[in-house]
Amino acid sequence: MNYINGSFKPPTNGKTAPHHNPARLGEITGHYPASGIEDAESALTAAQAAFPAWRDTPPIQRAAILRKAMAGMADRRDEVAAVLTAENGKALAESRGEIDAAIAEMDFQIGEGLRLYGKTAPLSAPGTLGMQLRVPLGVVAIISPWNFPFNVPGRKGTPALLAGNTVVFKPAALTPQVGILFTEILHDAGLPPGVWNCVLGSGSLIGNHLVTDSRVKAISFTGSTEVGKQIQAAAAPNLTRTQLELGGKNPLVVLADADLDAAAAAAVKAAYACAGQWCTSTSRAIVEAPIAEAFTERVVVAAKAIKVGHGTDPATEMGPVCGTTQRRTILEHIDTAKAEGARLLCGGGLLTGPDYDDGCFIAPTVFDQVTPDMTIAREEIFGPVLAIMTVPDFDAALALANDVRYGLSSAIYTNDLSKALTFLEHTDVGLTHVNMLTAHKEPQLSFGGVKESGAGAPEAGQTGIEFFTEHKVAYVKYR
Ligand code: NAP
Ligand code: MG
Numbered sequence: 001m002n003y004i005n006g007s008f009k010p011p012t013n014g015k016t017a018p019h020h021n022p023a024r025l026g027e028i029t030g031h032y033p034a035s036g037i038e039d040a041e042s043a044l045t046a047a048q049a050a051f052p053a054w055r056d057t058p059p060i061q062r063a064a065i066l067r068k069a070m071a072g073m074a075d076r077r078d079e080v081a082a083v084l085t086a087e088n089g090k091a092l093a094e095s096r097g098e099i100d101a102a103i104a105e106m107d108f109q110i111g112e113g114l115r116l117y118g119k120t121a122p123l124s125a126p127g128t129l130g131m132q133l134r135v136p137l138g139v140v141a142i143i144s145p146w147n148f149p150f151n152v153p154g155r156k157g158t159p160a161l162l163a164g165n166t167v168v169f170k171p172a173a174l175t176p177q178v179g180i181l182f183t184e185i186l187h188d189a190g191l192p193p194g195v196w197n198c199v200l201g202s203g204s205l206i207g208n209h210l211v212t213d214s215r216v217k218a219i220s221f222t223g224s225t226e227v228g229k230q231i232q233a234a235a236a237p238n239l240t241r242t243q244l245e246l247g248g249k250n251p252l253v254v255l256a257d258a259d260l261d262a263a264a265a266a267a268v269k270a271a272y273a274c275a276g277q278w279c280t281s282t283s284r285a286i287v288e289a290p291i292a293e294a295f296t297e298r299v300v301v302a303a304k305a306i307k308v309g310h311g312t313d314p315a316t317e318m319g320p321v322c323g324t325t326q327r328r329t330i331l332e333h334i335d336t337a338k339a340e341g342a343r344l345l346c347g348g349g350l351l352t353g354p355d356y357d358d359g360c361f362i363a364p365t366v367f368d369q370v371t372p373d374m375t376i377a378r379e380e381i382f383g384p385v386l387a388i389m390t391v392p393d394f395d396a397a398l399a400l401a402n403d404v405r406y407g408l409s410s411a412i413y414t415n416d417l418s419k420a421l422t423f424l425e426h427t428d429v430g431l432t433h434v435n436m437l438t439a440h441k442e443p444q445l446s447f448g449g450v451k452e453s454g455a456g457a458p459e460a461g462q463t464g465i466e467f468f469t470e471h472k473v474a475y476v477k478y479r
Pocket of ligand 2: 224
């Protein structure tokens with residue numbers, strides 16, 4: 001069902017598409033709208049009409065509705081987690097973790113929305129008050145991916161709504177029901193009609209319609225770099241502001257003095273959690289030569305021990321990848337790595353057997369002897385594949401870490417303060433870590449990438465709501 005102007009309704013064209021559980025492709029989880037642009041139009045019209053009243057609703061009242069939604073998320077945690085696992089494949093514990101993270105982020109962003117302070121300034125004009133006010137933009141579009149289909153709309157939607165904007169939301173086609181549940185929770189919390197609208201359908205049709213429409217004043221997008229670039233180009237003729245959170249090729253640097261057990265555990269956790277489909281997953285381990293063998297050994301033992309299975313099995317540590325397109329792309333990358341001369345140490349293909357044959361299960365895969373020119377060293381794979389690369393020293397590690405078009409996240413394991421801080425200073429990313437996972441993040445600080453990993457104000461922290469507001473300046477002569 002789409003959600004337009006406060007009601008759930010089927011797509012006008014009557015078309016739907018089936019969704020398949022990635023753990024059991026024979027199981028259809030549901031049929032979901034393959035909407036046409038007339039529904040995107042209705043959603044835009046509804047959002048435009050709802051804007052003046054929502055803008056004029058006091059922020060405290062807006063926050064009260066969002067707090068109710070937050071409570072709704074907690075109440076429906078297990079239900080949403082089950083749907084998330086059925087649609088995305090991730091292990092149930094990972095799904096619950098995503099909902100908990102969404103709640104924590106929402107909590108912080110609600111607080112930020114109530115601190116939408118403007119400022120005053122001393123002026124040279126006498127008897128005049130100079131002010132800078134924060135005002136909403138109008139209708140905004142939120143386009144989200146399938147890897148965090150609950151958390152991402154929360155991270156974008158909370159500041160968008162709290163700032164007084166109205167929203168048209170386009171969930172990823174691979175996770176439609178999660179988008180619907182997110183929307184239902186907002187509806188049940190009492191959001192007025194038209195303030196939040198959700199249109200299901202293809203990105204190239206619905207997504208593209210939203211990003212080219214001049215009524216849309218801002219686009220917050222999370223997804224691939226390729227689509228992000230198309231969106232920036234599509235937004236340019238209207239000067240629509242964009243917030244683009246894109247792909248990564250995140251390096252974990254391990255220096256010879258590092259705690260190897262901790263470094264290997266961090267590599268394995270961030271390479272294979274959610275089957276390597278975090279935007280902040282570790283996909284390159286860049287290791288100083290003297291400890292390369294010891295590090296690699298630890299990683300391979302741990303990768304082989306990962307229990308891969310259906311997300312609904314409590315013993316499962318890693319579920320399937322999210323669908324047949326993902327499966328095909330990842331397997332192609334694995335074949336390319338083999339063909340280009342990387343050495344396969346474990347995994348390297350589909351898992352087989354009665355539990356696996358009908359699903360998208362790829363074995364946790366480790367390659368070493370990866371050189372900088374290989375595709376596996378350069379392109380985002382977005383699957384459970386780790387490339388280990390050996391370097392002679394710290395300077396080479398830093399150079400190699402930066403030698404990709406992406407710049408989302410990075411990490412270094414070392415106890416050498418000088419090298420740790422030099423890495424922090426020169427790593428070309430939006431988010432870096434010392435002696436921590438490439439994936440660690442908290443709601444209080446911004447989240448976004450540089451280079452081809454992102455553009456526009458980052459999400460979360462204080463920049464999350466900054467993106468969704470305009471600074472309006474006023475001068476008032478009172479004497
Ligand atoms: P994607 O293919 O770029 O799709 C993302 C969203 O954009 C989907 O809702 C998609 O709709 C829609 N879309 C596709 N083409 C569009 C177009 N021409 N105009 C407007 N919207 C369009 O990405 P994905 O495969 O879902 O997600 C994986 C990617 O997201 C990875 O590259 C990953 O690194 C990145 N990611 C980044 C972050 C971050 O914060 N930096 C976080 C998570 C994921 P359909 O579903 O219908 O195709
Ligand atoms: Mg895609």
